Amino acid sequence: MSSSRYRGRHRGRHARPSEAPLTQALGVVRRPTVTAGLALALVGTGAVGVSANDAVADSEPFALNSAASAVAALTxxxxxxxxxxxxxxxxxxxxxxxxxxxxxxxxxxxxxxxxxxxxxxxxxxxxxxxxxxxxxxxxxxxxxxxxxxxxxDPRAAARAMALDEYGWGDSQWRCLNLLWEGESSWRYTAENPSSGAYGLPQSLPASKMAKFGADYRTNPITQIKWGLWYIDVSYGNPCNAWEFWNNRYPHWY
Missing domain, CATH: 1.20.5 (Single alpha-helices involved in coiled-coils or other helix-helix interfaces)
Structure with a gap:
């Protein structure tokens, strides 16, 4: 009994180990066969020695890297x-x-x-x-x-204007002085009560003197300008006008 139990224990303890070499031997025999078949199957895919899943897995990083490179280049x-x-x-x-x-x-x-x-x-x-x-x-x-x-002083103004404007000197001045003394006594506001003759030269009517200015009633210079012009165009000079005045009675020119 003891001998059988011992052997059983011996065999039981070493049975699985004793089977391992055989299993391993069988495995060694089967693995080349499987590997060869897979290799033959993968030859057509161009991935000898690599399973289909492994081939796809191994090729994906390369494809992604190529796409990324293309995108990077495009970018x-x-x-x-x-x-x-x-x-x-x-x-x-x-x-x-x-x-x-x-x-x-x-x-x-x-x-x-x-x-x-x-x-x-x-x-x-x-x-x-x-x-x-x-x-x-x-x-x-x-x-x-x-x-x-x-x-x-209308005399001084008339004497200066006669000389400046007509060139009548002292001899003509003497005649002009006498003529207007007799007409108006050298008053620029003198007015004949019967005829209405007015001013230093006794213009008749007075409005004739407006030819030289609208202020003929208050401005002796306007009256002198008109009187000298009238003597010049009517008698030529004061002495001719004085002579004509003396030859008329009542006096006028």
């Missing part, structure tokens, strides 16, 4: 194109801004020049207007002074 080209387009657009925008700036500068310069011309024209016109106003003021002042002096 790089697109990025380069975008950069080039952006650069061109930026250059065009800069050129357009420069052109607009130059145009605006030219327009501003032209406007400034035009404004300067207008301002100069206005300044020149204002200066001319001031000069004209100053001249008029000077003439008005001189006229007012001459009128005032003529009112005080």
């Amino acid at each position: 790089a080209r697109e990025s380069a194109d975008d950069n080039s387009r952006i650069s061109r657009d930026r250059s065009g925008a800069n050129a357009q801004r420069a052109a607009l700036g130059a145009k605006a500068e030219a327009e501003a310069k032209a406007k400034a020049e035009a404004d300067a011309k207008v301002a100069k024209a206005k300044a020149d016109a204002a200066a001319k207007a001031r000069a004209a106003a100053a001249q008029k003021a000077a003439r008005d002042k001189a006229r007012d002074s001459a009128i005032a002096n003529a009112k005080k």
Whole structure:
């Protein structure tokens, strides 16, 4: 009994180990067969020694890497194109801004020049207007002074005007002095009560003297101008008028 139990234990303990070499031997025999079949099957796929799943798995990283490279290359080209387009657009925008700036500068310069011309024209016109106003003021002042002096001394005014305007000197002045002394006693407001003759030369009617100014009733210079003109066109000079006056009675000329 003891001998049988011992053997059983011995055999039982070593049975599986004793089978392992055989199983391994059988496995060694079967594995080449399977591997060879798979190899024959994979020869047609171009992946000898690699299963179909392993072939697909091994080829996927390469395919993805190729696609990624293509995408990266395309992206790089697109990025380069975008950069080039952006650069061109930026250059065009800069050129357009420069052109607009130059145009605006030219327009501003032209406007400034035009404004300067207008301002100069206005300044020149204002200066001319001031000069004209100053001249008029000077003439008005001189006229007012001459009128005032003529009112005080009409003889002096008439003598100066006869010489300046007609060249009548002292001999003609003596005749003119006598003629208007007899007509108005050298009063510029003298008026004939019967005929209405008026002023230093006793114009009849008085309105004839308006030829030389509307102020003929108050301005002895206007009266003198008309009187000298009348003597010149009617008698040629004061002495002829004086002679004619003396030969008429009542006296007139």
